[in-house]
Amino acid sequence: MNTMKPGNILYVFLLGWVVIALLSCAGTTPPKSSQRQPSENISPAEAYTLIQEHRADLDFVILDVRTPEEFAQEHLEHAVNLDYQGPTFREQLEILNKQKTYLVYCKSEKRTEKAFQLMKELHFPYTI
Numbered sequence: 001m002n003t004m005k006p007g008n009i010l011y012v013f014l015l016g017w018v019v020i021a022l023l024s025c026a027g028t029t030p031p032k033s034s035q036r037q038p039s040e041n042i043s044p045a046e047a048y049t050l051i052q053e054h055r056a057d058l059d060f061v062i063l064d065v066r067t068p069e070e071f072a073q074e075h076l077e078h079a080v081n082l083d084y085q086g087p088t089f090r091e092q093l094e095i096l097n098k099q100k101t102y103l104v105y106c107k108s109e110k111r112t113e114k115a116f117q118l119m120k121e122l123h124f125p126y127t128i
Helices: 006-015 044-053 068-073 089-094 109-121
Strands: 018-021 040-042 060-064 101-105
Touching: 040 044, 044 101, 089 109, 101 109
Parallel strands: 060 101
Antiparallel strands: 018 040, 018 101
């Protein structure tokens, strides 16, 4: 397993689109830089900044929706892997804490968009 260091983060984000799903924390307002429209594509620089800002935040989760094989090759440090193409993806999403903030990414825009749409269907709250 190869964990990416901060200097390599931009490389991963340049491979595909990054979609951010900011889910509100119970009764708190996210930092100003985190207030985004749901399903907003963000730049590699913005993703890097968000990750740095939330480095110590246990309620900020980097959700990698690529396959386990892709994840094993290289992934962002502290990322959680849920395989969008896996047969239990929906069930795995359903047990996630809906009070956390999720940065959703993969190699292609298609999987991130579909994962985000499913999160909305599962009633994950989000900040508008």
